[in-house]
Amino acid sequence: MNETHGDTIMRVENLAVHFPMGGGLFGGQRRWLHAVDGVDLELKRGECLGLVGESGCGKSTLALSLLGLQAPTRGRIILDGHDVSGSAGKDRKDRARFAQMVFQDPYSSLNPRQTVRTTLEAPLRLHGVTSRSEIDDRIADVLKHVGLRTDQAERFPHEFSGGQRQRIGIARALILRPKIIILDEPVSALDVSIRAQIINLLLELKETLGLSYVMISHDLGVVEHMSDRVAVMYLGRIVETGGWETIFTNPQHPYTRALIAAIPDPFSRTTGVKITGEIPNPLNPPTGCGFHPRCPEARDICRIPPAPLLEAIAEDHLVRCRRVGEFA
Amino acid sequence: MSQKPLLEVENLRIDLSIGDTKFPAVQDVSFTIGRGETLGLVGESGCGKSITALALIGLLRHPLSIGGGIIRFDGREIQSLSPAQMRQLRGDRISMIFQEPMTALNPLSPVGRQIAEMFVLHKGASWRDAERQAVEALASVRVPAPERRVKDYPHQLSGGMRQRVMIAIALACSPDLLLADEPTTALDVTVQAEILDLIRDLCAERGTAVLMISHDLGLIANMCRRVGVMYAGRIVEERAAEDVFRAPSHPYTSGLVASLPLLGARARQGRHRLMEIAGVVPPVAAFPAGCRFHPRCRASTEICVAADPEVTLLPNGGSVRCHHHE
Numbered sequence: 245m246n247e248t249h250g251d252t253i254m255r256v257e258n259l260a261v262h263f264p265m266g267g268g269l270f271g272g273q274r275r276w277l278h279a280v281d282g283v284d285l286e287l288k289r290g291e292c293l294g295l296v297g298e299s300g301c302g303k304s305t306l307a308l309s310l311l312g313l314q315a316p317t318r319g320r321i322i323l324d325g326h327d328v329s330g331s332a333g334k335d336r337k338d339r340a341r342f343a344q345m346v347f348q349d350p351y352s353s354l355n356p357r358q359t360v361r362t363t364l365e366a367p368l369r370l371h372g373v374t375s376r377s378e379i380d381d382r383i384a385d386v387l388k389h390v391g392l393r394t395d396q397a398e399r400f401p402h403e404f405s406g407g408q409r410q411r412i413g414i415a416r417a418l419i420l421r422p423k424i425i426i427l428d429e430p431v432s433a434l435d436v437s438i439r440a441q442i443i444n445l446l447l448e449l450k451e452t453l454g455l456s457y458v459m460i461s462h463d464l465g466v467v468e469h470m471s472d473r474v475a476v477m478y479l480g481r482i483v484e485t486g487g488w489e490t491i492f493t494n495p496q497h498p499y500t501r502a503l504i505a506a507i508p509d510p511f512s513r514t515t516g517v518k519i520t521g522e523i524p525n526p527l528n529p530p531t532g533c534g535f536h537p538r539c540p541e542a543r544d545i546c547r548i549p550p551a552p553l554l555e556a557i558a559e560d561h562l563v564r565c566r567r568v569g570e571f572a
Numbered sequence: 573m574s575q576k577p578l579l580e581v582e583n584l585r586i587d588l589s590i591g592d593t594k595f596p597a598v599q600d601v602s603f604t605i606g607r608g609e610t611l612g613l614v615g616e617s618g619c620g621k622s623i624t625a626l627a628l629i630g631l632l633r634h635p636l637s638i639g640g641g642i643i644r645f646d647g648r649e650i651q652s653l654s655p656a657q658m659r660q661l662r663g664d665r666i667s668m669i670f671q672e673p674m675t676a677l678n679p680l681s682p683v684g685r686q687i688a689e690m691f692v693l694h695k696g697a698s699w700r701d702a703e704r705q706a707v708e709a710l711a712s713v714r715v716p717a718p719e720r721r722v723k724d725y726p727h728q729l730s731g732g733m734r735q736r737v738m739i740a741i742a743l744a745c746s747p748d749l750l751l752a753d754e755p756t757t758a759l760d761v762t763v764q765a766e767i768l769d770l771i772r773d774l775c776a777e778r779g780t781a782v783l784m785i786s787h788d789l790g791l792i793a794n795m796c797r798r799v800g801v802m803y804a805g806r807i808v809e810e811r812a813a814e815d816v817f818r819a820p821s822h823p824y825t826s827g828l829v830a831s832l833p834l835l836g837a838r839a840r841q842g843r844h845r846l847m848e849i850a851g852v853v854p855p856v857a858a859f860p861a862g863c864r865f866h867p868r869c870r871a872s873t874e875i876c877v878a879a880d881p882e883v884t885l886l887p888n889g890g891s892v893r894c895h896h897h898e
Contacts, residue, residue, distance in 0.1 A: 298760035405852040435616040435853055436787050437824075437868075440831035440846035447845075462761060465790075469833035469843060493839050506765035507835050508794035510817050518769065519762055522730050538762075 253423060253456050254287040254310070254343075259319030260480075261305050265527060277527050279305040281480035282319070284554070287424065292450060292457040294471030294488070296464065296503065300523050302480040303460045307426045310458065312339040324423065341371060344417035348429035350409030354401040360387075360412055361397040364419050371420060382419060389453070390415045391445060407438035411445070418453070427459040431466060443470060464507055468492050473560075476500045479526055479534040482554060486561035496563045498541045498571070533566065541571045577604040578748055578781050579628070580644040586623050586632065586805075587639035588856050596639060597856045598624055598805045602883075605749065608779040612792035612813070615802030616853050621785045624802075625751045628783070629666050630658040646748065664694040667742040671754035673734035677726040683737045684710070684722025690744035709740040713770060732763035739770060746778045753785045768795060789828060793817055798890075801825045804854055804864035811890035821892040823869045824849070863895065871896045 261280040266273060280302045287293050295303050308314035310321060312328065312335075320329045323342055328335060347353035355363060364383050373379055384394045390411040401409055410430065417425055430446065431439040447470060449455060461467050467474060468488060475485040476499065484497040495501045502519040521538045524530055530537050536546040545566055546552075554564040586598035598620040605611050613621040626632050628643055630650060643650045645666065650658065670676040678686055687709050688702035697705065703722070710718035713736040726734055735755060742750055752771060756764035772795065775782050786792050792799050793813040801809045801822065809822040820826040830847035851868040854860060860867050866876040873896070881895045 298762065407852065436789070437616055437828060437831060437849040438852065440833075441848045443833065444845055444848060463833075464761075465833040465835045465837075468835060468838050469846070489839060492836070502762055504835070506761045508765075508768065508788075508791045510790040510793035510834070511814065513794060513797075513813075518765055520766065522732055522763060523760075 251288050252286055253289045253324055254285070254458075255320075255322040256283055256285040256310070257320040257322070259283045259285075259306070259309065259321065260317045261302075261309055261314055262317040275527055278480050278529070279526065280309065280316075283477075283480075283482055285475060285482070285485075287456050287458060288472075289456055290450070290454055291472040292459055292470050294467035294474040295458060295460045295477060296462070296467055296474060297477035298462065298523055300526065301477040302526075303477050304428065306477070307345065307428055307458065307460055310424075310426060311343055311345055312336055337371065340367070340422075341420050342422055343424040343426065344420065344422040345426040345428060346410075346413050346417045346430050349433045350406060350413045351401075351433070353413055354409060354416075356401055359398055359400055360392075360415075363412070363416055364397070367416070367420050386415045386419050389418065389449060405438075406434050407441055410434060410442050414442075414445070414449070418449070421453075422455075424456045424458065427457055427461075429461055429463075430459065432461070432463060439466075446470070464492075464504060476503065479523065479529055481534065481551070481564065482562075483535065483564045484562065485554075486558075490558075490561050494561075496557060496561070496568050497535075497565050498539045499535050502538075502540075533564075541567055543567065576647060577606045578609075578646060579605040579783075580642070581624075581628070582642040582644075584624065584627065584641035584643065585639040586620065586627055587637050589635040589637070590857060593857075594639065595856045595859070596805060597636065598627075601641070601802075601805075601807055603800055603807065603810065605781050605783060607748065608776075608781055610775075610782045610784065610796040610798070612784045612786065612796035612799045613802055613807075614786055614789050614792045614799060616787055618804075618853055618855065619802040620805040621802050622753050625668065625753050625783060625785055628749075629662055629668055629751060630655075631662075631668075660694070663690060663747075664745045665747050666749045666751065667745070667747045668751040668753065669735070669738045669742045669755050671757050673731065673738045673758075674726060676738060677734060679726055682723050682725055683729070684724075687722070687737065687740050687744055690741055694745045705744075706740075709744050710737070712743075712774065713737070713740045714766075715740075731759055732767065735759065735767055736770065739767070739774070743774055743778065743780065747780055749781045749783065750775060751783050751785070754787070755784070756791070757786070757788075771795075789816070789832065790834065801828075804859050805856070806864060806893060808865065808894065809890070809892045811886070815888070815890060819898075821886060821890070821897045822865075822894050823871050823896070823898075824865050826898065827870075863893075865894075 260282055263277045265275045265277050297303050309316050320327055365379055368379050387394055392411055431442050471488045474488050474491040475482050478499050484500045519538045531549050532547045533552050536542040552564050552566045554562045556562050582602050584601040585596055587594040588597040615621045623636055627638055684706045687706035691697040691702035691705050706722050707718045710721055715721050715736050756767050784795055796813055799813050799816045800807045803824050809825045817829055820829050827849040849868055862878055863876040863881050866872040875895050881893050883891050883893050885891050
């Protein structure tokens with residue numbers, strides 16, 4: 245198989261993560277929850293891919309499997325030309341050096357009993373950096389990048405504000421000099437006046453360090469601002485993907501349209517098109533198109549299996565909808 | 573009907589007691605809400621917006637207490653009411669919905685009973701009548717199959733459904749004033765849109781005034797006719813919703829507006845660096861002297877450190893608390 249990578253730093257092919265539910269010790273029927281159900285993604289070098297969807301759509305499970313923290317049921321993950329789908333154990337370390345994560349909540353994701361230095365030092369030691377001077381240099385370097393002073397390394401997380409803690413979280417992700425950073429709702433736990441600082445910092449770091457991002461967020465304003473490309477997920481599948489401008493100015497899937505219309509417009513006192521209901525139970529997904537029970541455009545054909553395919557309707561614009569283009 | 577506003581808050585002060593010291597967590601907060609009007613209070617965590625709402629409904633508890641000022645609801649000063657009178661008012665004429673409906677609902681009682689309780693306590697209905705009305709109340713908040721849903725316990729419902737139950741309880745007695753504290757923050761965006769529509773429609777139908785509290789300036793501007801921006805225990809700017817975004821007057825408000833990555837902004841104007849507000853929100857015990865925003869303000873001068881700015885009325889309506897307002 246052709247493993248060319250060039251511009252592509254990560255490729256995900258038909259990735260699925262299924263969780264067993266029930267069954268086991270007390271009998272009963274074992275069922276499978278399809279948290280991620282056949283996802284294809286491509287992350288280009290230096291780009292930020294925004295991953296959008298509501299709770300339960302599988303975006304966090306997908307992120308964990310990209311990091312190697314959740315074994316996929318099937319499919320392939322190709323990092324910089326290397327197939328890492330089956331890897332575990334020793335390869336874990338290589339992947340940690342390649343991809344890291346910034347978590348949503350900088351209050352719960354930092355160890356309260358460790359100074360910033362201890363938090364930053366642990367991964368270095370695990371990865372064989374043992375010389376005192378090199379450790380000090382790398383810590384000083386990464387702190388400078390995230391806008392903290394070197395003397396602040398001796399402090400504990402509680403001595404920092406939320407924005408500063410998120411800077412520590414970013415420093416922790418950067419310390420091994422990874423190529424890819426997965427950002428899981430990186431600003432949603434922060435005060436509104438602090439968010440811009442972190443968003444600006446992340447965009448600067450992407451340029452200066454040549455990073456690639458996969459950013460999970462439900463805040464479409466942040467996604468539009470930061471992303472180069474966007475993938476919209478629903479019930480474990482990508483329903484639409486394309487360049488940020490395509491997704492935000494010419495969305496084609498009814499779900500993408502509904503997400504965008506659902507954002508309150510500060511300049512009007514009304515709201516756009518609405519969808520009703522909530523995400524169905526993924527243990528018992530609807531037949532045919534997973535979105536049909538909530539879709540304002542659904543017709544009988546949408547209820548009939550199999551599920552529609554993710555199909556290109558223009559260059560770099562894929563949509564998973566049978567009726568795409570049929571509605572205004 | 574009287575011309576007086578439904579709710580008048582004058583120079584409200586809320587103290588936070590730490591040991592023997594009292595710190596003003598909210599100070600000199602004044603606003604009015606007319607019948608059927610919508611007012612939004614927007615601000616970051618710790619600015620005092622939620623405790624302002626709790627003070628209105630008589631739910632402040634130690635270490636928080638009302639330290640001064642007047643809250644007049646329909647002409648009556650609520651501080652002078654006895655606990656029993658306050659209980660009568662609460663739920664009947666003023667009610668509240670909270671951010672996390674799971675912690676606000678009783679997990680051991682079916683939701684129908686929790687709604688029915690309102691009719692029994694405030695309207696003297698029998699339980700049988702009240703339970704029938706509970707079904708109607710659930711139907712009014714657009715819960716499908718309400719006659720079955722009334723028997724459900726909160727854990728059996730999704731977050732959006734629970735918030736609908738909260739709204740049904742809050743609006744059961746058609747109150748004059750609804751306090752909504754971050755009612756959709758815990759919900760997904762498509763569900764948020766439905767809940768906001770529901771609050772908007774039901775309150776308009778019943779003539780219920782709304783005080784909505786949120787950290788989301790866009791949401792507040794969309795939902796409310798007037799907006800009060802709070803910072804460090806004060807309302808720093810109060811304006812018509814559309815003016816807050818188009819022509820903010822206080823440097824904090826204009827900083828916030830310029831720091832938001834608003835949907836559609838990049839498509840219209842391309843990506844530019846978001847404006848940052850330096851520093852952090854000060855804790856209650858360390859509110860700075862003078863203007864409380866001065867350490868973070870780009871327009872700050874000597875007078876901002878020396879003197880607390882007064883409220884200035886703006887020519888096009890609204891007010892601002894700043895020495896150098898635009």
